Amino acid sequence: MTGHDDTAAQPDRGIPLPVLGTPVRTVDDTGAACTIDDDGCITCGDVAVALTVTDVGEYDALCHDDTGRTELVATELVGELAPGDRVLVHAKVALETLPSHSDIAARQIDIRER
Amino acid sequence: MIMRFVDEYRDPDLARALAARIAALAEPGQQYKIMEVCGGHTHAIYRFGVHDFLPETIELVHGPGCPVCVIPMGRVDDAIAIAERHDDVIMTCFGDMMRVPGSTGSFLEANARGADIRMVYSPLDALRIARDNPDKQVIFYAIGFETTAPSTALTLVRAKREQITNFSVFCNHVTIIPAIKAILDSPDLRLDAFIGPGHVSTVIGCRPYEFIPALHGKPVVCAGFEPLDVLESIAWIMQQFADGRCEVENQYARVVPWDGNTQALGVMADVFELRPHFEWRGLGFISHSALKLSDRYADFDTELRYEVPGVRVADPKSCQCGEVLKGVLKPWECKVFGTACTPETPIGTCMVSSEGACAAYYNYGRYAKKRMHVEV
Numbered sequence: 176m177t178g179h180d181d182t183a184a185q186p187d188r189g190i191p192l193p194v195l196g197t198p199v200r201t202v203d204d205t206g207a208a209c210t211i212d213d214d215g216c217i218t219c220g221d222v223a224v225a226l227t228v229t230d231v232g233e234y235d236a237l238c239h240d241d242t243g244r245t246e247l248v249a250t251e252l253v254g255e256l257a258p259g260d261r262v263l264v265h266a267k268v269a270l271e272t273l274p275s276h277s278d279i280a281a282r283q284i285d286i287r288e289r
Numbered sequence: 290m291i292m293r294f295v296d297e298y299r300d301p302d303l304a305r306a307l308a309a310r311i312a313a314l315a316e317p318g319q320q321y322k323i324m325e326v327c328g329g330h331t332h333a334i335y336r337f338g339v340h341d342f343l344p345e346t347i348e349l350v351h352g353p354g355c356p357v358c359v360i361p362m363g364r365v366d367d368a369i370a371i372a373e374r375h376d377d378v379i380m381t382c383f384g385d386m387m388r389v390p391g392s393t394g395s396f397l398e399a400n401a402r403g404a405d406i407r408m409v410y411s412p413l414d415a416l417r418i419a420r421d422n423p424d425k426q427v428i429f430y431a432i433g434f435e436t437t438a439p440s441t442a443l444t445l446v447r448a449k450r451e452q453i454t455n456f457s458v459f460c461n462h463v464t465i466i467p468a469i470k471a472i473l474d475s476p477d478l479r480l481d482a483f484i485g486p487g488h489v490s491t492v493i494g495c496r497p498y499e500f501i502p503a504l505h506g507k508p509v510v511c512a513g514f515e516p517l518d519v520l521e522s523i524a525w526i527m528q529q530f531a532d533g534r535c536e537v538e539n540q541y542a543r544v545v546p547w548d549g550n551t552q553a554l555g556v557m558a559d560v561f562e563l564r565p566h567f568e569w570r571g572l573g574f575i576s577h578s579a580l581k582l583s584d585r586y587a588d589f590d591t592e593l594r595y596e597v598p599g600v601r602v603a604d605p606k607s608c609q610c611g612e613v614l615k616g617v618l619k620p621w622e623c624k625v626f627g628t629a630c631t632p633e634t635p636i637g638t639c640m641v642s643s644e645g646a647c648a649a650y651y652n653y654g655r656y657a658k659k660r661m662h663v664e665v
Contacts, residue, residue, distance in 0.1 A: 253552065266410065270491050
């Protein structure tokens with residue numbers, strides 16, 4: 176999860192300000208956010224979430240999850256990105272680029288067949 | 290609504306199939322002890338009832354992979370002392386850290402006494418608070434393993450690039466490999482295999498675990514966090530036993546590159562260096578197991594910017610978090626579990642974070658020794 180944020184994120188430079196009316200939360204059926212009295216903390220849970228890149232700036236990218244919620248993500252630790260790429264995000268920092276949805280579907284079939 | 294990447298890994302039919310495969314691979318009369326290193330796995334196992342799909346002969350042991358659980362009380366006291374002695378300090382930290390008890394109370398209680406301690410979701414948020422409050426000194430109380438350390442490192446790179454001088458980091462980042470080594474060297478523990486951490490391995494890769502099969506003869510499978518990930522990892526471990534193999538495997542290959550994220554490791558190497566030793570709650574001092582800021586980032590080091598009391602505080606005598614962290618005791622075997630120590634009034638840190646073994650047991654109703662089993 177990248178967590179609920181009370182203030183609009185500001186890109187360092189390069190891309191237009193996103194409208195962040197809806198916070199990004201985990202794609203988790205509890206809808207749990209990182210709170211002090213709820214269901215977990217990103218670092219304790221080693222939590223990271225897969226997001227899709229919408230727009231790319233110099234140091235950040237605007238990303239969205241499968242529910243359409245958006246977040247500004249630092250991208251300096253991964254290679255060059257383009258809209259449509261998928262990244263694994265922890266604490267608003269992209270840690271890795273991810274395979275496409277179709278690759279994941281193939282993996283699911285692999286589990287079934289083993 | 291279908292959640293891609295989630296629903297695919299929660300399919301009950303596949304879970305039953307994997308459970309049946311695990312049961313078939315288990316040798317009759319043989320006991321297996323498998324440690325899940327990561328707190329996220331502990332949480333997933335009890336949240337989804339993975340435990341109940343396993344034969345009685347397979348025991349899951351909960352490891353030290355919850356960063357909050359391994360923070361010693363003295364480091365909490367140190368941060369509170371800084372926040373309370375300096376009116377211009379805004380201390381920031383992740384959510385679960387707010388409730389960790391120190392000897393003078395928690396961050397939440399210090400807040401109530403007048404200190405300014407705020408929860409953030411990213412060290413980048415702490416840096417933004419520093420930008421927005423140039424007349425304040427903003428400290429990020431950094432905790433976490435190698436999943437979180439790159440975020441802190443990247444934040445410091447940005448702080449340096451932007452010449453933000455009112456920001457510093459109180460670094461408590463720890464590293465997973467020395468902790469695993471300490472567990473393997475523990476004389477009172479018998480383990481057969483490890484479920485390796487998922488997102489930590491995204492950063493460090495799988496190679497750092499190779500010493501475990503090579504020197505200790507125990508398989509390691511790096512695993513994802515969905516119930517099918519955990520079950521499949523256990524199936525892979527059992528298959529290694531059946532085949533007479535002992536190696537590192539990567540079940541979470543859809544996310545974890547074998548060599549990790551070299552870019553992130555490079556930034557971490559620039560920003561951090563290893564401490565000679567660091568105290569882990571329940572495990573004692575472990576050499577080269579934690580990170581501090583390198584000389585290149587000394588200007589951003591809270592411990593150099595402020596006088597840190599550095600007091601060592603013994604854990605409450607009734608608390609048995611140490612034994613729980615090493616997997617020697619199950620949470621419900623602790624004297625105060627569920628009575629004096631609950632998530633609302635935690636005595637030990639394992640009850641604070643929902644990824645802590647005690648909180649996971651408590652929150653998902655694992656009060657009793659007896660397990661219910663799912664027919665597969």
